[in-house]
Amino acid sequence: MSQTAGVKPMSIAGRAVSERERCLGMTDAERAWRKQWLKDQVLASNEPVHVEEYWKERTNPIRRFYRAPLDKLFSGLSGVLGADRAAVYRYITGKLGLITLGVFATHYYFKYNGNDWTKKGGWRVLKTKPMVLPGQPGFPFKSEKKVPADYADRGFKNATI
Template identity: 85%
Template sequence: MSQTAGVKPMAIAGRAVSERERCLGMTDAERAWRKQWLKDQVLASNEPVHVEELWRERTNPIRRFYRAPLDKIFSGLSGVLGAERAATYRYITGKLGLLALGILGIHYYFKYNGNDWTKKGGWRVLKSKPLVLPGQEGFPYKSDRKQPSDYAERGFKKAAI
């Protein structure tokens, strides 16, 4: 959903936003309006204001649940690190945690769900034969598969049956 909810945004700066328009001449009312507009652009010392109730209404309960541990840790550290640095570290820590979880998940899957002769499913990982060029040791490359039963054996010969 867009920030304006489908309604075209309205420019509140008027024609005074362009320097060329201001140089053409402004009335006293336009000057007063421009002065007030520039004054309104200065933020107060306590802004931006974090309203907890508004944040709770706008965020999903599931999102609040999985963000809670890091929010708790880094809210305590924000006094030491500063609010901006703590928010940055919290963001980086969350992303690195998700990356580590993904890597561990992929490692687990390939370690325990490999495709071998005992099961139908799982990803099958094949190795290509090495590139051996003329003049290199081992040229011409001879396969280590000696018998026809060595092909497509999918780990059967290594099984302790």
């Protein structure tokens, strides 16, 4: 969901946001409004305020569950590292963990769920013929498959039945 919930955001700066507009001339009311607007842009020393109940209401319980381990770890480290650096390290650790999990899951899938003669499913991984150019060793390339039955083997000849 967008921050404005589908409503087009309006500028509260008015025409005074442009230096050119301010140079054209401003009334006293516009000057007072601009002065107040600039004061309002200065954040307090405790800003931004993190309200735990507000965060819990806005986030999904499943998301809070899977984020809990790293949040707990890096909330303890934020005193040592600082809040900003701990947030960056938490983000990087989470992403690297997901990438590692994806690599391991892909490796597991291709190792144990290959497409061979015993199964109907699984991804079939084929090796392409290597490119051997004239003048390179092994030219012309000769296939290791001798009889036509070798081409649709899918591991049947190597099976120990």
